Amino acid sequence: MVTIARRRAIDRLRRRQAYSRVRERYQERVIQQTPNSPRDADDVFALNDLRHYLKQCMRVLPRLQREALELAFFKGLSHREIAAATHAPLGTVKTRLELGLQKLTHTLRPLRHKV
Numbered sequence: 001m002v003t004i005a006r007r008r009a010i011d012r013l014r015r016r017q018a019y020s021r022v023r024e025r026y027q028e029r030v031i032q033q034t035p036n037s038p039r040d041a042d043d044v045f046a047l048n049d050l051r052h053y054l055k056q057c058m059r060v061l062p063r064l065q066r067e068a069l070e071l072a073f074f075k076g077l078s079h080r081e082i083a084a085a086t087h088a089p090l091g092t093v094k095t096r097l098e099l100g101l102q103k104l105t106h107t108l109r110p111l112r113h114k115v
Helices: 004-033 038-060 063-074 079-086 090-111
Strands: none
Touching: 038 063, 038 090, 063 079, 063 090, 079 090
């Protein structure tokens, strides 16, 4: 019989491994799509513009929503880990993530066909 603590540890390990695999696939994809020749200069400029635009969109979000999104998507933390790191209730963290994602989605909607 597996104890609750052991199950949680196994779940945490599996989650971290899943995030790691996703991060590796993303990095491979970025490397494959990185322009290597001067003829792709337009693509480089477009990507830089998109990065700059995304950073601006993130800056516009309220601090707590931005922090939750950064912890979830850039640091790979789970909702519970974010709640522990920010000393906020789990429901509050989920709300911040949801609202932040809704705002980003609404902001990026006009660019959907260009990305």
